[in-house]
Amino acid sequence: MLLHDYLEGYASKAPDTLFSEFNSRTLTYKQANAIANQFASALKNEGLSKGDRFTFLSKNSDEYALMYYAASKVGIVPVPLNYRLADAEWEYIIDNSDSKIVIVRSEEFVNRVHGFKANLPSVNKCICIDAKAPDDSWTDFYDWTKSQSEENPQEDIKDDDAVYQMYTSGTTGRPKGVIIVQSNVVANIGQVDKYIQRIPMPKNLLVAPVYHAAAAINHFGTIAKGGQ
Template sequence: MDPTRTDWLERQALYRPARPAVVWDPTGETLTYGDLDRLGASLARSLAERFGVGRGGRVAVLAENSLEHVLLFAACQKAGFVLVPLNYRLTAPEVAHLVGDSDPAVVFVSEECRPLVLDGVPVAPLADVRALAEGGAGDTGGAGDTGGAAVAGGAALDDAVLLLYTSGTTGRPKGALYTHRMLVWNAVNTGIRLSLTDADVSFNAAPLYHTGGWNVLLTPFLLYGGTTVLLDRFDPDRLLRLCDERRLTILWGVPTMLAMLAESPAFEGANLASVRYAIVGGEPMPAPLTRVWQAKGIPVRQGFGMTEVGPNCFSLPEADAVRKMGSIGFPNLFLDVRVVDGAGRDVAAGETGELVFRGPVVTPGYWRNPEATAAAFFDDGWFRSGDLVRQDAEGYTYVVGRLKEMYISGGENVYPAEVEAALREHPAVAEAAVVGVPDARWGEAGCAFVVPAAAPPDAAALLDHCRAHLARYKVPREVRFLDALPVGHSGKVQKTELAALV
């Protein structure tokens, strides 16, 4: 049976009013659950009164990570508004497209980001968020007495609470609707699989225009009563110190972040005794890096997700981190999955197919984009992920690659992720990415881009390494060396940029 409550903070203020909900690391300022409930309710009323925001109205924010983001989220969750976090790394024309598409009642903008917003857009300074929240706080009483009926609108489970724009690597960004229902079930799924409690403390350095910043741990923690230490940026040295200072219990990030932590001069001396495990997602964790963390006594849980689903979809139990290295584990509890061929038929264990999802954590669709919504679903509500996976005889799932990244060489399907994994096993390789390129003889062939671990290795030696570990048709045609792989805002390698180099 579905829950009916969308305002979590009202109850959290009763259960644990003095417990820190969010700590802003640059200054140490703390918002308790009582604070967040009180200020969120006050801010919701102020947004309704000053900007006319009603149920379903959009409130945008364009700024680097801040406590104001969290206050706006609290207001939107309470009142049925929709928060639109905008990517501050975009250009002004790109921001203009997102603002025009989402049509917010107001855009709260930091001073640094003001030049990105074109004239004619309803803009307010980011500092106004705190002023609006504090300005109406006096008429609500104490923590747990927020005058919930006075909060404008209210929300239903199927109302949107976040409008999250995808990275747009294949075209214009699409606005994925994230509902209160998704919020609840993602948090429940996450708590069950990760054994979350109100004693958990973690950090958040992910940008808050990205689903990871909101929904990997921040919103699940708000449901379970944990504490999030919010960072303005990812700093591996600072984060390692935080592990001991704040007694962090969970680390998480993309593999690049865990690599930077392991490469920090502070890594060897870091105690990390409070850390239960590290979660990695976005792309597969290289096996050598997993072993580095295992040697430090930190189990690594490979995860998998996407903006439109969850985003916490799969998790590998830490007990299997070595035995099933490279697997994303099993789907979370309240999520159905299938692996299908191009005709939508289930494939057998060991065969590669597209991963599809159905359940309460799946988006209802894309904002004002019925064509994209229709293309994303098939056969009674199954959502197409675009990810190619296989499942072994024990039911563990392995990501093989993206459907659009697969290429055909000599009539054989080649999945770049498999080739990349083989390359990363070579000690001279720090990072690797493979793209399919036209080939006169085979139709397509692989081009490998490698970031060396030290001095560039011999390309011929890397190709020999591939021949020893891969079928001949999977071996790249050539190897090119780069100082760094191009990555997008979510930390994923941008294959389209690599293909343009060939």
């Protein structure tokens, strides 16, 4: 079992079931899977290969919830960034991870990243969500993904392939990237299932930031049950 198998499974057998509600937008499992597929295809068509990194910076959003599944489908590794860090810390993590793409949600965060993006030699593309692009070096997320395929990618993803690279707090030095693989995530989902197994199609109010493992794992466990 792989992380994206849960989303694809419910998109096939319960396509009209609600996946998420965020602000004024609701997504069914079918719609969520289609957006994740477009996201995954956009990453591939940008030249990223299995094992390559991209950074995602946002407060909680439905795009954030879908990002992990999109990346899992093609084996491209997201680096979820703590939005509470200082600019110099963001710059260090993006550079240290060799991220090739930076995806940023909100005008505030976009403008802050724009201020140091010239110092990021590995970054080839900057994507903004719900924000005005500071200049033509930035591309809108939905312009970037809208022409991509909505079909499930056919990639050879294995249990020991990375799902995401999360950075430690760096309290005793520089933050360090920790790689979480597919089998880790599936084991975590099994642990979450122990306390929600009696709740069919659970609803999960995501309050904790999804850049943190605790929130991400609870989200994964909810989707693994066909919940919202």
